[in-house]
Amino acid sequence: MSLSNDLHPDPSLHTRQHFASDNYAGMCANAARWFQIASTSGHEPAYGDDRWTQRVSDQLRELFQTDCDIYFVFNGTAANSLALASLCQSYHSVICTSVAHIETDECGGPEFFSNGSKLLVAEADSEAARRGKLTPDAVETLVTRRNDVHYPKPKVVSLTQSTELGTVYTVEEVRAIAAIAKRRHLKVHMDGARFANAVASLGCHPSDITWRAGVDVLCFGGTKNGLPVGEAVVFFDRTLSEDFAYRVKQAGQLASKMRFISAPWLGLLENDTWLHNAAHANAMAQRLHRQIVHLPGVRVLHPPESNAVFARLPPLAVTRLHAQGWRFYEFIAGGGCRFMCAWDTTPESVDAFATAIGVACADL
Amino acid sequence: MSLSNDLHPDPSLHTRQHFASDNYAGMCANAARWFQIASTSGHEPAYGDDRWTQRVSDQLRELFQTDCDIYFVFNGTAANSLALASLCQSYHSVICTSVAHIETDECGGPEFFSNGSKLLVAEADSEAARRGKLTPDAVETLVTRRNDVHYPKPKVVSLTQSTELGTVYTVEEVRAIAAIAKRRHLKVHMDGARFANAVASLGCHPSDITWRAGVDVLCFGGTKNGLPVGEAVVFFDRTLSEDFAYRVKQAGQLASKMRFISAPWLGLLENDTWLHNAAHANAMAQRLHRQIVHLPGVRVLHPPESNAVFARLPPLAVTRLHAQGWRFYEFIAGGGCRFMCAWDTTPESVDAFATAIGVACADL
Amino acid sequence: MSLSNDLHPDPSLHTRQHFASDNYAGMCANAARWFQIASTSGHEPAYGDDRWTQRVSDQLRELFQTDCDIYFVFNGTAANSLALASLCQSYHSVICTSVAHIETDECGGPEFFSNGSKLLVAEADSEAARRGKLTPDAVETLVTRRNDVHYPKPKVVSLTQSTELGTVYTVEEVRAIAAIAKRRHLKVHMDGARFANAVASLGCHPSDITWRAGVDVLCFGGTKNGLPVGEAVVFFDRTLSEDFAYRVKQAGQLASKMRFISAPWLGLLENDTWLHNAAHANAMAQRLHRQIVHLPGVRVLHPPESNAVFARLPPLAVTRLHAQGWRFYEFIAGGGCRFMCAWDTTPESVDAFATAIGVACADL
Amino acid sequence: MSLSNDLHPDPSLHTRQHFASDNYAGMCANAARWFQIASTSGHEPAYGDDRWTQRVSDQLRELFQTDCDIYFVFNGTAANSLALASLCQSYHSVICTSVAHIETDECGGPEFFSNGSKLLVAEADSEAARRGKLTPDAVETLVTRRNDVHYPKPKVVSLTQSTELGTVYTVEEVRAIAAIAKRRHLKVHMDGARFANAVASLGCHPSDITWRAGVDVLCFGGTKNGLPVGEAVVFFDRTLSEDFAYRVKQAGQLASKMRFISAPWLGLLENDTWLHNAAHANAMAQRLHRQIVHLPGVRVLHPPESNAVFARLPPLAVTRLHAQGWRFYEFIAGGGCRFMCAWDTTPESVDAFATAIGVACADL
Structure with a gap:
């Protein structure tokens, strides 16, 4: 061979x-083991109605210590784009950095899935920007720059944690941005393709830099962390996930043999x-x-x-x-x-x- | 456990x-074996720039005996919807049966990915329809019913092979539909979620009911045939796949660790x-x-x-x-x-x- | 000349x-007179911030005896499509008759503006259908037919008043349909391209077959009633029109010289x-x-x-x-x-x- | 009154x-006169099948001295967005300046109509940019910056003539940009909301800064030039306008009483x-x-x-x-x-x- x-x-x-x-x-070996278990278990209901999907969803809720809604999709572009589409209408906009993956590396995925939402890119010329981060001031500047119908209405702040430049938002930084977001009626999305690396770096509890800090939706990356394929979209604000299952299905992100996507997560969660x-x-x-x-x-x-x-x-x-x-x-x-x-x-x-x-x- | x-x-x-x-x-065991090989091979370039993706693409071209373009996506909804979107603009329409999966079970996926293309459903009240099939007459009726800008312009005929009712189009039947499609300037899409079952049933060469019969694009199902996840979109008319790689990426269907999607296909193709x-x-x-x-x-x-x-x-x-x-x-x-x-x-x-x-x- | x-x-x-x-x-002469008045009044703020737009909006609120939200758009396709898009996400569906203008004569406009919402067409083979009407039973049948994520979720009932077959829903008929819609969590949209003809036919108050009967959004046709161009979208449920002004703008339906669209409505409303x-x-x-x-x-x-x-x-x-x-x-x-x-x-x-x-x- | x-x-x-x-x-008075003529002429076929629409289209072809395809739409957002949508697929991008109206004042209209095409904004920090202009170098920089599927593929250069900063591209400047566009397989779109002002300023023939200089599609503004409502989309490359009539219809931009949109153009064209x-x-x-x-x-x-x-x-x-x-x-x-x-x-x-x-x- x-x-x-x-x-x-x-x-x-x-x-x-x-x-x-x-x-x-x-x-990784642990993911592989659970993939193997799922693959040798005979017939299993499709489309997420299987044992592993249910189990890993429950374990993620335990991990985050809150009754969140969880959906599994195939990759990060889909996770981010669908999450943003659920927060935005086509005439809304998303505040992010100039190096945000959603801006630079998803080939217009967020615009496509939302049918036109615009990304509002923060000034690249600041110390925070050079470290790949948004700041409360950057958000405030973008959200107040225009308020007429000729420009898309800001609706979401998107943070990448850890950032595309290898830095990590502290709990305080996330909180401060989320605070201004709430004041300005923006939802907070976290692109967590490398969420695990951020948590490991900060040494905090995963809830501390997500819902407890004001994050509404987290795209929790599994692929870069050792899975073969698959990311989890975690809605901490469950009112935002209404009918999200339909969105996932329509967008070609509902795995028919879901167990192969979900079971390996059990390996990631096992023993941390x-x-x-x-x-x-x-x-x-x-x-x-x-x-x-x-x-x-x-x-x-x-x-x-x-x-x-x-x-x-x-x-x-x-x-x-x-x-x-x-x-x-x-x-x-x-x-x-x-x-x-x-x-x-x-x-x-x-x-x-x-x-x-x-x-x-x-x-x- | x-x-x-x-x-x-x-x-x-x-x-x-x-x-x-x-x-x-x-x-299936053969798919599992290649999945395993891919998973234990160390580092490998991402996004399809790996050895297995190249190899399986070549093998599919051999299988079909033609220099077709091949793309791997995650599931059937995506395969069909993206293929149709590449054939249609938003104001075009797709002719299919009333039991077609694209009509009944993809939650509006084709309409979503094409940004509005309408499915034109053939009369359900005919012998062919009761067997889940389109006929040349059914296509002709739909394509000539309207020819004004107030109704979406027919652009594609979509056949499911084998059909959603368990029947199989003969080579002659596919040819006859494709002939009328060509005359009416329609492209021919084949939803082949169970393409393998049709080929096995007919005992023909896979090229005989695809490009040799006039099919432009085939969605070749892998999942139902023994893969954990993944379908192949096969463009026999390569002019239709221009920039399709961008479409796949934007639509959240480009696997980062593509080897896990493509390698198992080697198992399917091995020894038939x-x-x-x-x-x-x-x-x-x-x-x-x-x-x-x-x-x-x-x-x-x-x-x-x-x-x-x-x-x-x-x-x-x-x-x-x-x-x-x-x-x-x-x-x-x-x-x-x-x-x-x-x-x-x-x-x-x-x-x-x-x-x-x-x-x-x-x-x- | x-x-x-x-x-x-x-x-x-x-x-x-x-x-x-x-x-x-x-x-009509009255519309022409107000068009003329608007055209000879010198400079006037653009995009609806003019005197006539404000005035006619107020008059429409008086006409309907309720504090509705009103938007002017260019034609019926836009009015219906934008109204439906504001009620639906891409994975939702709209219940209508097989002769509904949104189904037969808007070239997929509703699907386009909503980014994929499907129209669910009621059975054509009933006495009501032959008269161009939906019935509570027809709505109930469609809304209960499927309840899985593989099919778009019904979200709206769309009535055309007067219908495409020249008939008129009675107040009782509208009420009965709206009642079942409410029970099934559907919004009620009325395509009123010929709303005036229906009101004249019924001899009722315009509020009686709209919001008092349970209609959430009315597309009130002006063009067929004597205007050169323009329809009004009337949101009786104002929670549904949040950010609708942005939607109108983005969709290319915000007239820069709005007075020419709105002022003629003053002529229509004057002296009934x-x-x-x-x-x-x-x-x-x-x-x-x-x-x-x-x-x-x-x-x-x-x-x-x-x-x-x-x-x-x-x-x-x-x-x-x-x-x-x-x-x-x-x-x-x-x-x-x-x-x-x-x-x-x-x-x-x-x-x-x-x-x-x-x-x-x-x-x- | x-x-x-x-x-x-x-x-x-x-x-x-x-x-x-x-x-x-x-x-303006001349437009008003023809509006009046159209409004008093009795019954007239709808949707552009009227005498004035045919006549003004012919006159525009004469004006531009070429057999171009012409479509009338309601406003500039629609003209630009539909023109761009006909040049782009959702995963393509449009090069423009940071002050381009399509970027700053159409509420994401281009992204919406194209279902996700991204606008690539040229550096704002150059002498040309400060005058609201693109340059061949700016185009070259953007078109060569990325060439992977993770970023939308450049497909169009959009020029505004006259620009949003009150300047005017010379014939030579348009030619130079169009030349690099052709070399890079980009189409050239001209946002001509104030095209008349540019022609009047340059004193050139309107063909000289459009198709003779390499422009493929012009959005010829009528509203700012004295019309009540309406812009013309002029396709000099007629292969690009295939099925554009369907696009216009679906997008809610086909006037039913088209004469009221087209006839006033006769006034604009009359006696220059x-x-x-x-x-x-x-x-x-x-x-x-x-x-x-x-x-x-x-x-x-x-x-x-x-x-x-x-x-x-x-x-x-x-x-x-x-x-x-x-x-x-x-x-x-x-x-x-x-x-x-x-x-x-x-x-x-x-x-x-x-x-x-x-x-x-x-x-x-």
């Missing part, structure tokens, strides 16, 4: 770990696997940071707070690393790099990559 | 096979597993049919041509069977039942169910 | 009145012009009916209750009449005709047309 | 001309009224500019090239002018004002306003 030599000339691509995306990682996976990825980012922060030519943008290191490298070093087969994203043209660690990134991989960076930068 | 006693009072629900939906079945799975399900429907067709009180609507038996039972017999924990759908109020066989339905399950039907009908 | 000889070979087309559509008629226009059109339909009901070969479908006569003529008579330049619609293939009278249809035109029908049918 | 005293406490509002919007002006109206408005802007450019405290942003003057005034002066009842928009917070002249703005109004500005600024 040798696959490693086909299609790609460089076999090391498949034996080496990369720092491009936490989506490069596979499925989700937190351990996230903490490990975070630790790997710290390890990488420690090893490269003092390298000549490397300028780290800010210390990592979750599972990514953002650094500026000499452009030639980037070229060299790519030539050696290392995969990572250039976030900003001219050497601004994102190094992403996954739940399965090994210390050895980090060390090898850090060494390669050191060598690539050595004479520049 | 005992799950069988929780949530459901009747443990037999989980030890017994049902005839409600082929979605009740799990994952897809055909064997389908042939088995078809055979189980034949077996069930043989055992119940002569039972007193049972009126079979038509002999099964794929993996479902449609029969009218005395209403009280339906009640009794449901009370015994048998799960199946009442297709038509008042005793019209659908008994669906899956790739894993055992002869023993069929026999037990047939016996139960006989007993339930015995004294009615 | 002779236009009558260009483009159309038959000058009589432009000197003769037709029975095709009440949209063939022009603007709207009712007189409608009563006249109704009377012309009665006059036409009287003259043709006993003609050999003519079979009137039902006595006119508003401004249209529906009759079956020998197909050859239809051909003859069209050849003579008479314009009217064939509603049903094979001689089923709709003869529509407008606010300006003269008795002489009716008499001439009735005579022509008699001659055309004479020897058949 | 005294209206001037109701609703507004300040009668001068209605006797004075304002500089807020060219939509404050009424209907459209150009005279525009030239007059432009001249009034020049007059205003001359009178205020040297006033102390007033800083004109750039010399007017069409019918608007943009100037920064001391904030207190703005407050004083508003207090005196003068209506104009603050374009930029803190005193950035737009003074818009209309086809009917009189020299006396300009002089009075200029005097008022001078007084308001006098002691600041």
